Every structure is written in structure tokens, then in C-alpha cells.
Amino acid sequence: KYPIEIKTTRGRNNGTKPPHYLRQCAYYCLLTKTEQCSLITEYINDGQFTFERIQFTSQDLNHYLEEMIEDRNALQNAFDRQTPKGLPFLKDWQCNHCEFVDDCENIG
Secondary structure: OOOEEEEEEOOOHHHOOOHHHHHHHHHHHHHHOOOEEEEEEEEOOOOEEEEEEEEOOHHHHHHHHHHHHHHHHHHHHHHHHOOOOOOOOOOOHHHHHOOOHHHHHHHO
């Protein structure tokens, strides 16, 4: 009836959900035309799980839809130009051990 997203993490985030967890759930809701999503989170360090149902308002989903369309347009533009220049460079934890991080930084 609605999407289920499963995440694993080492951090507790002071009891708050990271914004990208909510964004991903909202995108799934938009794609499935629902207003709720289940979020299951496994905390690797202590083996605990949380089970939450996320309910979005129509206003929330409209905001995420605008964001999704903007991101899609930027990605399409980069694809058409055959360069990632102009796309956001997030430099998050995944970059720490990536062999291409210097290439990304040089592209700008």
C-alpha cells in the first residue's frame, strides 16, 4: 500500500532523522502516489532497529516534487552537455575513500 525504506547507520543523529532519509521517502511517495512511507532503520553499532511510519502532507509532497523536478532538469542538462560541471558536489562521507574524489573536485 505504501513504500518501505530500510536504512543502516552508525550514527544516532540525536534522535532526528537525516533530511536525506525523509527526502528519499517523499520521492518514493511521489512515485507511488501515496502520502505515507515506512522507514526502518538499523543502528549497526548497537544492533537496534526502529520502525516508523512517515506521513507527508500534500504541501510537503509538493515541495519535494518541485525539488525533484529541479534535480531532474539539472541532471538532464549535465547529460545533454556530457559534463557533470554545474551539478552539486556534495562531498559527504562517501567521498572519504572514493578513488575519484580529486577528479570531482577538479571539475568543480
